[in-house]
Amino acid sequence: MxxxxxxxxxxxxxxxxxxxxxxxxxxxxxxxxxxxxxxxxxxxxxxxxxxxxxxxxxxxxxxxxxxxxxxxxxxxxxxxxxxxxxxxxxxxxxxxxxxxxxxxxxxxxxxxxTNNNFNLVISDDQLKMLYQGLMRYDLLNSEKTSLQDFKNVLTKNWDDHNSKIQLNMDGPSTREFYDHLSKAFPNNTMTMKELFINSKLILRSDGKRYNYNTLKNALSRTPVSKNNEILISIFKRLK
Structure with a gap:
């Protein structure tokens, strides 16, 4: 040849x-x-x-x-x-x-x-109400987080999408958000470390990842966050 x-x-x-x-x-x-x-x-x-x-x-x-x-x-x-x-x-x-x-x-x-899903049991209507409530009080970055992004992060496998949630909250408020979310919808496998650290899907207002120790110790330094009443009001509407 x-x-x-x-x-x-x-x-x-x-x-x-x-x-x-x-x-x-x-x-x-x-x-x-x-x-x-x-x-x-x-x-x-x-x-x-x-x-x-x-x-x-x-x-x-x-x-x-x-x-x-x-x-x-x-x-x-x-x-x-x-x-x-x-x-x-x-x-x-x-x-x-x-x-x-x-x-x-x-x-x-x-x-x-391996568990790569929060297994959060929440309806589409509840997700929409939660999203709208956070948006109403500017606790979500509207330019970086669409409603579909919000749904993808909380309900789908981590590797099945490219969505991110970018919060406009300080450490204590973010910790309270997690506490309210996990209590309002107890059927889940969502630990604070998985939600904010392991999944790499929820970001701070500056687009960077959260520090686990900062969130874990947030309430010991600030027992009541500046968004405490707002978060209580948002999650009350979901019941």
Whole structure:
């Protein structure tokens, strides 16, 4: 098999793989540039990028070998083509339905082993009333937290969305918010550490993450927060 044929095949392979990459990730880039919501499924994209990295690495290595090594026999082109084909195979696996099903099955197994959901039992109407109440008193950042973001964070698996809740509360108020939420809806697996630290889904007014010790000790320093009466009023309406 001549080097010219292999160069032609490798060129076709690169065009196909990079074409798929542009079509798939170009939409993410365009949405980002237009300041639209980007729905990045990390549980799918991270394994996909791993396979693509391995596959394209082998493909580029063989392409480099093809251009830098002089063939003295017909055996070397065959070796290069075989290894290139292996890289090509690794690069197309992430686009198959079988790959998606395997990732989804692995995710289901992991979800049984680790709790990545607050399991908060709350109705849509109650969520909406809670959201509106917090917005009414400017306790939520209206530009960073939509109603859908609010619902996603409190009810969905942490890895199934890109939503965040950004609170406009100081430490004592945030601690009281957690206490009211967990008491008003006791059917949950929501600890304060999971809600504010482990999930990484609820942020301070400056967009940074909370410090666990600050929240845990907040009420010992300030037994009654400045938003105490407001929070009581908001949660009373949910009953």
């Amino acid at each position: 001549s080097f010219d044929i292999i160069k032609y095949l490798t060129t076709i392979g690169f065009i196909y793989i990079y074409g798929r990459l542009v079509l798939h990730y170009g939409s993410f880039f365009l949405s980002y540039m237009l300041d639209q919501g980007v729905y990045w499924k990390s549980n799918f994209e991270k394994p996909r990028l791993l396979f693509l990295g391995l596959g394209l690495g082998l493909m580029h290595l063989m392409a480099y070998s093809l251009n830098s090594i002089e063939a003295n026999s017909s055996f070397l082109p065959v070796i290069i083509l075989i290894v290139f084909s292996l890289g090509f195979y690794l690069s197309i696996i992430p686009w198959t339905d079988k790959f998606k099903k395997n990732v989804q099955n692995q995710k289901s197994v992991n979800s049984l082993e």
